[in-house]
Amino acid sequence: TIVDMKIVAIGGRPFVTGLQLAGVDGKEVSTPEEALANVKDLMATPDIGLIILSDDLEKNIRTEVSEIRLNQPVPIIYAVPAPGGKQEKVQYREIVKQMLKIG
Numbered sequence: 001t002i003v004d005m006k007i008v009a010i011g012g013r014p015f016v017t018g019l020q021l022a023g024v025d026g027k028e029v030s031t032p033e034e035a036l037a038n039v040k041d042l043m044a045t046p047d048i049g050l051i052i053l054s055d056d057l058e059k060n061i062r063t064e065v066s067e068i069r070l071n072q073p074v075p076i077i078y079a080v081p082a083p084g085g086k087q088e089k090v091q092y093r094e095i096v097k098q099m100l101k102i103g
Contacts, residue, residue, distance in 0.1 A: 005049025005075070010038050014083040015054040024052065032060035039077065043068060048075040056082040 009019035009026040016026035027038045035057040042048045058065060058079040065077055 004047070006047055007050045007052060008042055008048055009052040009054075010035050010042075011052075011054025011057060011082060018083060019052060029057065032057045036061045036064055039065065039068065042075065043072055045075075051075050051077045053077055053079045054082040055079040 007024045009016050009024050010029060011026075012030065013028055016028045020026050027042075029035045029038060035053065039051060039053065039061075042051055053065070065079075069077055
């Protein structure tokens with residue numbers, strides 16, 4: 001069931017660390033190409049329900065990610081602001097709660 005599925009964050013160290021503090025598994029990457037490779041690997045993992053992708057990496061691979069989303073709706077791929085990006089202060093715990101519809 002969807003409740004038993006895992007969440008994985010993909011991004012730079014501050015992004016992944018922030019989400020790990022909220023209880024999310026993470027894959028630290030430094031390039032959009034590494035991010036895309038990780039997304040593709042995770043798409044083939046049956047227990048992954050949600051991939052949270054750092055928007056600073058996602059913007060460079062948006063076309064590829066959109067194509068993946070069209071062909072495979074689960075896991076869901078969701079891009080959120082990276083630290084130091086558009087938002088000064090990112091509340092990762094609140095973002096995860098909103099996505100999971102808890103709290």
